[in-house]
Amino acid sequence: MPHGKRQMVFGLVVLVLGLVGLVCVLGGNEVVQAIGTSLVASAVVGALELYYRAIVAEHDTLAAAVRDAGVAELYSHRDIDKYHTLMTSLSCHLDICGYSLRAFYESFGDLLLELSTQKPALQVRMLFVDPRSDISVQRERIERHAPGTFQASIAKILGETGAVANVQIRLLDRPISTMFYRIDQTMFVGPQFFAVPSKSAPTLELRAGSHAWLFEAFQDEFECMWSAAKTVTQTEVST
Secondary structure, three states: HHHHHHHHHHHHHHHHHHHHHHHHHHOOHHHHHHHHHHHHHHHHHHHHHHHOOOOHHHHHHHHHHHHHEEEEEOOOOOOOOOHHHHHOOOOEEEEEEEOHHHHHEEEEHHHHHHHHHHHHHOEEEEEOOOOOHHHHHHHHHHHOOOHHHHHHHHHHHHHOOOOOOOHHHHHHHOOOEEEEEEEEEEEEHHHHHHHHOOOOOOEEEEOOOOHHHHHHHHHHHHHHHHHEEEEOOOOHHHH
């Protein structure tokens, strides 16, 4: 018998027990009332069991939907220890976007240059909001950085990676609403809140898979931004 029908039959049995029990309690002698009380108690237990099963079924359905989307973990911040493990084993793809990526480059700049040299097949794409744009300047103020902080960070990264063939850098003249950081088959995404520093914003970990539609949706968004962005030189950023 299908699970849904079993639940329905069980529910009907619980209902009948409850009704019979109430009749006995309200209209019988002491013995009948005692039996009725037991039946009502059994019905209450059965109803609670049905409620519990419904909650578990709903939870399982939600959990399955989350897994199917490719969601692996949720974090309340951006500073995640797993970055270090994944970056150390980086082999194929690194896609990342931000306003300056200062924290990223301070942590992984040397490793990135080393891996890019050792692994010619590695593809690295770094996407920045143009630091000369009003959008970037406003974000710089929101995060309480000194003027020119973003521009100096991007210029440094351009200067140190300019000779590395498999590292590409582009600038976007539009705001980014989502932090994006893909390391091979694992992706970290999260909102860019209006007045909250990026490092303090919540982060979602996604993993690639045959049905990981949310992973693919964010990858498509990055591809759209990358196509809309333009290549740039260190000299252009520094001026």
